[in-house]
Amino acid sequence: MSIRVTLAIIAMAVLAITNPSHAGTLTSDTLAAGSQSGSRDRQYQVYVPDNLTTPAPMVMALHGCSQTQANVMNEWGLQAAADQYGFILVTPFITSYDGLRNQNCWGFWFDQHRHEGAGEPQDLVRIGQAIESQYSVDADRRYITGLSSGGAMAEVAAITHNEYWAAAASASGLPYGEDAGSVSLSGQCPGSATFHSVSRVASDIEQELNDSYPIPMMVLQSENDCTVVQPAGRNIRDAHLRVFGDSSHDTPITARQSESDCSPAYQNDYQCVHTVYGNGDGRSVVETVFFDGPINTANSTDTNHGHFWVGGVNGSEGPWAVRAGPSYPDIIWDFFNRHSRTGSVSNGQPTITVLGDNPLDLTLDQSFSDPGATATDPEDGNLSVNADCSSVDTSQAGDYTCQYTATDSDSNTVARTRTVRVTDPSAPTASCATEIASPSAHVTAGRAEKGGSFNLRALSLTDRQDIGASYDTWSSVTLHEGEPGTWYAAEPEACRTGGGNNGGGQPCEERYGSNLQHQNANRAYYQMGYFTVGGDDALGAISGGYNWVYEAAPGEYRVGQCP
Structure with missing residues (x-):
């Protein structure tokens, strides 16, 4: 019930x-x-x-x-x-x-x-x-x-x-x-x-x-x-x-x-x-x-x-x-x-697993094929899933949803949602601009809005993150612009991956780990000792030795941290 x-x-x-x-x-x-x-x-x-x-x-x-x-x-x-x-x-x-x-x-x-x-x-x-x-x-x-x-x-x-x-x-x-x-x-x-x-x-x-x-x-x-x-x-x-x-x-x-x-x-x-x-x-x-x-x-x-x-x-x-x-x-x-105190198995509601990417990203007019979902129930085993993706329209840019529902023999119904994001490649890209100001100044400039109890908090305009008190005129907070007019507390993904107008380029990635971990992650290889892939920098002969490595260029790793 x-x-x-x-x-x-x-x-x-x-x-x-x-x-x-x-x-x-x-x-x-x-x-x-x-x-x-x-x-x-x-x-x-x-x-x-x-x-x-x-x-x-x-x-x-x-x-x-x-x-x-x-x-x-x-x-x-x-x-x-x-x-x-x-x-x-x-x-x-x-x-x-x-x-x-x-x-x-x-x-x-x-x-x-x-x-x-x-x-x-x-x-x-x-x-x-x-x-x-x-x-x-x-x-x-x-x-x-x-x-x-x-x-x-x-x-x-x-x-x-x-x-x-x-x-x-x-x-x-x-x-x-x-x-x-x-x-x-x-x-x-x-x-x-x-x-x-x-x-x-x-x-x-x-x-x-x-x-x-x-x-x-x-x-x-x-x-x-x-x-x-x-x-x-x-x-x-x-x-x-x-x-x-x-x-x-x-x-x-x-x-x-x-x-x-x-x-x-x-x-x-x-x-x-x-x-x-x-x-x-x-x-x-x-x-x-x-x-x-x-x-x-x-x-x-x-x-x-x-x-x-x-x-x-x-x-x-x-x-x-x-x-x-x-x-x-x-x-x-x-x-x-899997670990109740007595080892008993719950006879609760079904579980739905959404297959494939969620959110699923498509470009304008790209064909859409629903990857689907599966459902299981502790009592009934595998269940059929009702999928409704009728709202998805790849001819128009926007966010759409697929709804998945499953019902078990006890009439327990659960639902899951997939977001389908259709983007226009010719649409304006992220500007990746940043603005540093107090929470109050961000609100005044339209980069944030008042919210929370009695509007005492400042929320970044687009991702709605709490950036401080709405009356705070003394703190410094950095906000990031995605597409023009959108503002985020966290740097938008398009800017982190070089998709904005900030000069592009993948940000430097550095890793600290054992030589064996670097080898398993294809950052190093072993040949009478460990060396970085592409850069051929020596890491030492011991698998348990630890080193920093960074990707200097695609597929080229060097010893040290990002310059």
């Missing part, structure tokens, strides 16, 4: 918003501070898809430093995943915090915030319990994930409250019990950090656990991350195997069950490898998603340290977020869906 959205006021009036781009309801609320040490008032948002089958899974997602719950909700592609897969999405905000830390960081390294019944992990459970008091949540399917400090806190939550959560996923996070020295704050690439030994991490986990449930963990990390550097992800993997693996499956070699390319991925999988480690009983102890990701991101506020969430086709180029790469929302949900 459909879930009823009954909103209980916990500490402040709830602001209910119907999101125009998603078929569901978004609400905001605040949980009052609890009695435990380190507890604070916590703001959070909840997204509930329409026609949700109950009891429903719950996924809690934690922002990283310098982010908020709105970044997670709007830019990580998780709302679309909630629509597709049928789960309640919860995004808490750190709101306020103690101790010396960067803006909005979860306090994974503070002792009072990494034990059961204390601080932030207990507040997260309390938020989960508040959600369960309002909505019909499946107690067998409570999940938590996060990025950076949020990924580290997801790991803390998994250890301190493994009696509550069913599984966890840490994206660019850190092992349990680590301190602030485990984060590279040098501002350099490659980064450098110090880590506790795997045996110490395993011992810290064992001392904290008070429930025998072997909570499954997924670890997602770019090998080129210069903020949370390897071996952070490998240490999470190895410590969990020592603690939760049986005597025959407690190392990466003995516990490895399978290895495959990461799927799905948007535009580029960056040589991503998905490895499953388990005890041979059909469930995973740990799964890793390691890939050779880019260093630079499109968002001008980022540090260009290869540290980000990959939102996939439904994500955006927000702060510390990219679209291209292994699609975190889909990969993480697949992992969660």
